[in-house]
């Protein structure tokens with residue numbers, strides 16, 4: 060017992076101060092990319108399009124667009140681009156309620172999406188019970204969601220908890236591209252959630268199929284199967300990205316600028 | 318004994334025409350002899366379809382640890398069947414189920430020929446996941462507990478059937494495949510820009526191990542790639558050890574949590590994240606994603622990062638040791654772990670277990686010792702424990718945390734220069750045509766193999782990933798024999814196997 064108490068003092072208080080202060084992100088963190096308009100106009104190589112493993116880069120009128128719903132944040136497009144048109148910023152407030160908000164267009168960095176889910180806010184603004192379902196996830200999204208439960212992030216202080224049974228859940232947090240072999244289980248799990256049931260697509264696989272889109276044994280993300288209330292980009296989303304997105308979904312104001 | 322095999326070393330390729338082609342009977346005899354009497358173990362066992370007509374061949378890739386050699390041979394399959402190897406050597410049983418499921422080629426007399434992934438058959442018919450015959454205990458007092466695919470925690474899906482008498486589990490059968498994404502199929506005809514990312518997400522908690530193996534494999538198949546600076550391999554090895562420490566820390570914490578010893582559970586949960594943050598410090602991603610490509614490092618690492626990492630390691634070491642000592646000094650914790658979920662040395666050897674699970678059952682094997690990577694110091698000592706219980710698996714992990722820590726410190730001492738980012742990290746490497754290569758390293762669960770065969774255009778004709786979990790799920794099932802069903806969570810956690818790495 061004495062040892063337990065000694066250890067308690069030694070280990071100290073470790074819960075991060077986010078969202079009161081910006082999260083501690085690594086120096087090389089790759090958040091929302093900034094695309095400088097018109098730098099692409101002289102470029103014939105289109106090298107960023109072929110460099111991208113996720114098919115996230117598309118040609119647009121005054122440059123390229125990047126679909127964060129597909130993007131792995133690997134940085135290869137920026138490394139490949141000879142005119143320096145693509146730069147990854149520290150913007151971590153990536154969660155969005157509308158799919159279109161995940162498309163990055165050439166131009167100045169926009170403010171993060173401001174939308175509302177009034178029903179969710181009314182019912183779950185102070186208490187959100189999440190049932191996680193992995194449908195072909197590689198374990199990284201699952202692990203970094205689990206991290207929010209550790210004392211480093213302690214999502215319980217915002218009323219966010221993991222529910223063991225879908226019957227006790229307000230929403231599903233889905234990871235993975237939705238394998239054919241999990242389709243039925245996913246539908247049954249969703250059916251077991253009391254209405255209204257909300258859905259979070261976490262990670263590029265769940266949002267769009269990611270790099271697994273097109274495989275004959277997966278569906279291309281959650282969207283065609285269930286209505287999605289929150290999209291969280293990343294491969295996997297950094298815990299700060301996910302927590303900020305969850306709080307935003309619950310109706311809090313967006314997190315502080317990094 | 319190795320005469321009939323093509324001998325490869327880690328990541329060195331050979332013309333695929335050099336792989337000996339034998340009739341099935343002598344091939345079977347030679348392979349079984351090497352495994353049962355020659356100290357070799359099966360690393361990969363798969364079917365290579367013919368390129369232009371002709372017969373399919375069964376390819377055996379064996380690890381011969383004493384000689385640090387990789388043995389390859391092939392046997393011709395006639396009439397779509399061959400006599401199963403499993404009847405002589407259980408280590409083949411999962412591979413043969415996979416072969417049957419993927420190709421329809423029948424391993425005759427296989428004792429338990431069922432799907433392992435419920436993937437569509439060659440003729441396109443798709444079995445319903447989990448729907449198959451299960452071993453059943455009969456009798457009035459017998460009962461069956463079925464769990465999953467969706468479990469009660471934040472965890473991947475799988476289906477478990479426990480055959481019980483009262484509280485005692487007499488047989489556990491594990492059916493997987495729910496995470497099947499068609500990975501091996503996707504990898505065919507590569508490499509393409511997606512390939513390294515598919516590899517990294519085969520089992521996403523082992524991305525650095527997977528990237529390391531892939532890198533080794535590609536260098537073997539593509540000798541024209543400009544050489545990497547020496548420090549690239551060293552930083553990769555450092556990140557591999559960080560991955561090991563982070564995962565072992567998380568699992569020991571989770572084990573503490575499962576026996577309701579919350580102090581260690583809480584501290585380890587946090588400390589695991591801090592180790593992931595060290596990886597992120599080097600490359601921006603907590604799982605080390607997208608850092609290592611065929612050309613080398615995607616981001617530069619200044620030599621000064623070594624000093625920073627060293628001081629952070631010094632800081633975390635004390636905290637982690639403190640959290641772990643607490644758990645290992647508490648009799649009520651030890652009581653739950655000791656003599657629980659035993660896998661004997663004989664069972665572990667015959668099932669072909671690898672990695673932590675094998676070492677905890679007294680088998681001395683570690684790819685960092687047996688098959689070192691070029692330019693990286695050999696791991697000198699391989700810790701192993703005789704008993705094979707949950708406690709042994711926990712102790713091995715604790716020892717490996719300390720060993721990885723020391724290894725990182727040693728490796729940091731070798732860093733002399735800044736590591737520049739590789740040019741053209743996005744480019745897809747050009748591979749030599751008609752070659753075969755195998756590469757391996759020790760991920761945190763155990764040895765991770767990749768075997769590639771290229772076609773006449775230098776594209777992957779076959780790409781085989783063998784995750785350590787592929788061998789070890791059978792070990793978990795074995796650990797539950799005669800065990801109380803309430804011990805399942807800690808048995809499971811002590812292995813903590815990958816679903817996606819198995820299902821691919």
Ligand code: SF4
Pocket residue numbers: 110111112113114115116125126129130131132133134135136137
């Ligand atoms: S960072 Fe995103 S958009 Fe750029 S290449 Fe990687 S996956 Fe494609």
